[in-house]
Amino acid sequence: MMQISIDQAEGLERTVNIQLAAEDIQPKVDEKITELGKEVRLKGFRQGRVPKKILIQRFGQHARQEVLGELMQDSIEKAINDNEFELAAAPEVTKTDDADDGGFVFEAKVELMPQVPEINFTEIEVEKEQADITDKDIDGMITNLQKQKQEWKDSKGKIANGDLVTLNYKASNKDFTYPKKDTEHMGILLGESRIPDDLKKALIGMKAEEEDALELSFDESFNVDELAGQKVKFEFTIKEVKKAKLPQVDEEFVKSFGIESGDVAQLKKDIENNLKRELKQTVDNRFKRNALKALRSHCSDMPLPESMVRRESEYMAKQAQQRAKQMGQENAPSQDPTEYEKAAKERILNSLIIQDIAKKQDIKTDFTKVREQINEIAQTFEQPQEVIQMYYQNQDLMASVEQNVIEAQVMEWIESEVKVKENKQSFDDIMKPKDNT
Numbered sequence: 001m002m003q004i005s006i007d008q009a010e011g012l013e014r015t016v017n018i019q020l021a022a023e024d025i026q027p028k029v030d031e032k033i034t035e036l037g038k039e040v041r042l043k044g045f046r047q048g049r050v051p052k053k054i055l056i057q058r059f060g061q062h063a064r065q066e067v068l069g070e071l072m073q074d075s076i077e078k079a080i081n082d083n084e085f086e087l088a089a090a091p092e093v094t095k096t097d098d099a100d101d102g103g104f105v106f107e108a109k110v111e112l113m114p115q116v117p118e119i120n121f122t123e124i125e126v127e128k129e130q131a132d133i134t135d136k137d138i139d140g141m142i143t144n145l146q147k148q149k150q151e152w153k154d155s156k157g158k159i160a161n162g163d164l165v166t167l168n169y170k171a172s173n174k175d176f177t178y179p180k181k182d183t184e185h186m187g188i189l190l191g192e193s194r195i196p197d198d199l200k201k202a203l204i205g206m207k208a209e210e211e212d213a214l215e216l217s218f219d220e221s222f223n224v225d226e227l228a229g230q231k232v233k234f235e236f237t238i239k240e241v242k243k244a245k246l247p248q249v250d251e252e253f254v255k256s257f258g259i260e261s262g263d264v265a266q267l268k269k270d271i272e273n274n275l276k277r278e279l280k281q282t283v284d285n286r287f288k289r290n291a292l293k294a295l296r297s298h299c300s301d302m303p304l305p306e307s308m309v310r311r312e313s314e315y316m317a318k319q320a321q322q323r324a325k326q327m328g329q330e331n332a333p334s335q336d337p338t339e340y341e342k343a344a345k346e347r348i349l350n351s352l353i354i355q356d357i358a359k360k361q362d363i364k365t366d367f368t369k370v371r372e373q374i375n376e377i378a379q380t381f382e383q384p385q386e387v388i389q390m391y392y393q394n395q396d397l398m399a400s401v402e403q404n405v406i407e408a409q410v411m412e413w414i415e416s417e418v419k420v421k422e423n424k425q426s427f428d429d430i431m432k433p434k435d436n437t
Contacts (some may be wrong), residue, residue, distance in 0.1 A: 004079045011303045012088065012112045016079045020071055022102030025064070028071070032063035068104055086113040088305035111305045116356035119298045119419035126294055128287045128415070129423045129430050133275045137427045141271045142249060149256065152242040158205050161191040163243055165203060169236035171216075171227055178226040183237075186224075194222065199234065202321050211237040217426055275427065277376075282430060286410050291418065292350045304348055312344035313337035354410045369405045370398075377401075 003019040033055050040059070042050050076091050088111045095107040152164055159165060168183040178184065188195055190203060197217045206212070213235040222228040247253050251262030259266050317335035324332035357363070374391045378384035391397045 002075055002078075004075065004082070006079065006083060011061045012114060012305050013169075014085070014110050014112060015094075016076060016091070016108045016110060018072070018075045018079065018091070018106055018108070019099075020068075020075065020104045022099075024071065025067055025104060026102060028067040029060070029063050032067060033059060036063065060142040071104075072106060072108075076110075079108075080110065085110060085357075087111065088113045089307035111307055114302050114304060114352065116352055117299060117302060119295060121414065122419070124291075124294050124298075125419040125421050126287065126291045126415075127423050128290075129283050129425055131279060131425050131427045131430050133272055133279065133427060136269050137275055138268050140428075141275065142268070145257065146246040146249065146253075147244070149247050149253070149409050150244045151247075153245050154242045155243040156208060157241070157288045158207055159190065159203050159238075159241055160203070160243075163190050163241055164188070165190060165238060167238050167244075168232060169237045170233040171230070171234050173230065176226075176230075178232075185239075186236075194219065203238075206238055208238050208241045211235070278344055279427060279430065284408070284411070286430075286434075287415065288407075291411065291414050292353065294418075295353050295414075296346065296349050299349060299353065302349070309341060309344055310337070312348055313340045316340040316344055316347075354407055357410050357413060358406060361410075363406065363409050363413060365402050365406050367408060369408070370401055373401050373405060 001021050002024055003021075005017045007015040007017060033052065036059050037052065038048050039057050040050060040055070041047050042054070042058075045051075045054075069274040072093065079085075080087065080091075091108045091110045093106055093108045097104060097105050122269065155163070160201050165188045167186055167188070169186055170183050187193075188203070190200065196218060198216055200216055202212055212235060215231070216234045217231045218224075218227045218229065249264060249267075251264075254261045254264055257267065259270065291408045313392055314337045317337040317340050320335045320340070321332050374388055375384075377391070378387040381387045383412055
């Protein structure tokens with residue numbers, strides 16, 4: 001008769017002790033040998049006529065191992081089901097032993113999923129940003145579109161902010177001269193290129209062919225390696241000045257962005273819709289981050305499965321290495337997973353909290369919203385229908401969208417329960433990159 005007992009180890013670990021009696025094992029071994037006897041071919045015997053004694057000698061141990069493997073799997077599953085364990089990782093057999101009477105005993109380590117504590121959502125305050133899309137925001141985007149199609153015209157006039165300036169220079173201090181011979185070229189888009197403030201001030205008002213010399217200190221992150229972090233005497237001559245000529249916002253300009261009617265009002269409407277979509281996505285993501293951070297603070301004593309933390313840390317380390325390769329670092333070194341443990345724990349805790357809410361509130365995936373999200377994604381491509389078809393034919397892509405939708409539904413529920421502190425800002429302020437901590 002099978003005997004099962006459970007011992008609590010450390011934290012979320014449990015040790016399952018299982019004893020299989022000989023009467024649990026031997027009949028199944030005999031069945032295996034009987035089945036083998038029908039199929040096996042041995043020299044000197046006809047198929048199906050091999051004596052059982054010889055079959056036991058040749059295949060008995062192998063049959064017993066097969067049976068033990070099946071019984072171990074079945075008995076572990078029984079222990080898990082009987083105790084309603086929710087596992088964080090596959091069980092691990094840690095000890096096995098044959099009993100003198102033909103029985104078998106073994107131990108298996110299982111790691112349980114943690115239980116998210118009860119949270120009083122009504123006591124939690126979460127900030128949510130708000131903004132309106134104004135005519136100024138739309139006009140600013142149109143200006144950006146104009147800049148994408150602007151022309152540069154040579155100028156003999158005074159340099160102003162926004163001009164494209166090319167200069168020849170030589171930099172030196174007591175330790176080095178760069179370049180050692182002749183001069184080097186530098187292109188500057190005034191107002192956007194990262195240059196020392198003193199150089200920008202000096203350029204304003206100058207003209208082509210004029211020259212000057214300054215004492216400058218370059219930032220450590222300056223894009224010319226020889227000048228980065230250096231304090232130098234900077235001698236330069238302005239070789240060329242170009243001023244931007246923005247295109248008129250007319251029918252031709254509008255059609256160049258795929259609006260066949262050439263209607264400026266339609267362009268503005270499309271821009272407004274795009275800005276609203278970007279704003280909503282940013283506001284929702286920030287609210288999600290703020291809300292989950294607040295919820296995690298109510299789960300600070302909740303233990304996390306070591307196996308999950310290890311897997312997530314390793315996954316994040318590999319992602320970081322892949323990103324480095326994509327950025328051109330061909331021999332990007334492997335990352336240390338322990339450097340990602342804190343972030344991995346936050347990710348896991350976020351996921352557990354979302355899953356717990358979805359389960360307790362019986363939140364199921366809304367497939368209408370799944371279709372809406374796929375359609376929204378598709379509209380950002382030139383061939384939307386092809387993208388939609390690709391999503392519906394790819395299970396991984398569909399699963400990703402479904403996960404996003406269920407998370408969004410959970411966040412909607414959270415927003416309906418917590419105290420929402422509204423923070424009114426401008427569109428530009430909300431869209432500025434912020435620290436994600």
